[in-house]
Amino acid sequence: MGKFIGTLSLIFLILGFPISAYAQQEQNQNVEEQPQLAQSSSAIEQVVKAKLMTNYSDGNFHPERLLSRAQLATIMVKTFGLNKRNVPSANVMVADVPSSYWAYNDIQTVLKTGIMQGYRNNLFFPNQRVSRAEGLAIFAQAYGVFQFSDDTVANILSTYSDAxxxxxxxxxxxxTVVTEGFVKETEGQLNPLKPMTRGDMASVLSEYLSRQQPRPDTPVVPGGSVNPQPGF
Structure with missing residues (x-):
């Protein structure tokens, strides 16, 4: 495993929501690796075939590699067609993402649509690793966060020992993603604070693709509103 960069004590605010931020990684598109449970090869094949994610230049998917914020932005744009929405023309100032950066356009799209937000001082931290909680929350933001009551949320998550x-x-x-069946727990846990791997995201995307339904701009939720939750 490569060197683990950063400190978990650094705190940033995203529109009022506290998020523990890892220190920014080296400017390298390849993200660090860590041992993970084997991911479903069929899920990976499905996601690659749909062109939501791609293999590396060596022809392998590398499901154990960790997902960066820039990679997540690109995946969200592809999955939900964010670039086809009514996106403001004015670019968002992002100090650490120059126009020459490989994911510049996708990062601009997620910022303009409000699917993701930057940090203070106009920073995006494109190479920062994404936790499972953050990755799932951003996916749900693009999908449409169900406005369950606090009691309903607590009840939904109560079956997980690390809720x-x-x-x-x-x-x-x-x-939201639990209710929709997009996420699979590991032995009764969601592991929200662990880094999200490419395999983790492929699993979520595979479940989403398996629905074979139109993209739910306004999903119907019994007993709840579907207005997106701010924060990403």
Whole structure:
């Protein structure tokens, strides 16, 4: 495993939501690796075939590699066609993402649509690793966060032994992906604070693709509103 860069004590605010931020990684598109459970090869094949994610130049998917914010932005644009929405023409100032950066256009799109937000001082931290809670919450933001009551959210998440470790800003979004069956727990845990791997995201995307339904701009939720939750 490569060197682990950063400190978990650095705190940034995303539109009022506290998020523990890892220190920014080296400007390298390849993200660090860590051992993970084997991911479903069929899920990976499905996602690659749909062109939502791609293999590396060596022809392998590398599901164990960690997902960066820039990679997540690109995946969200492809999955939900964010660039086809009514996106403002004015670019967003992002100090650490120059126009020459490989994911510049996608990062601009997620910022303009509000699917993701930058940090203070106009920073995006494109190479920062994404936690499972953050990755699932951003996916839910693009999908449409179900506006469950707090009691309903607590009930949905109560079956997971690590539910209390889910950050408060992510609980409603995580409850959405759990309810929709997009996420699979590992032995009764969601592991919200662990880094999200490419395999983790492929699993979520595969479940989404398996629905074979139109993209739900306004999904119907019994007993709840579907207005997106702010914060990403």
């Amino acid at each position: 209390e470790s889910i950050p408060s800003w992510a609980k409603k979004a995580v409850a």
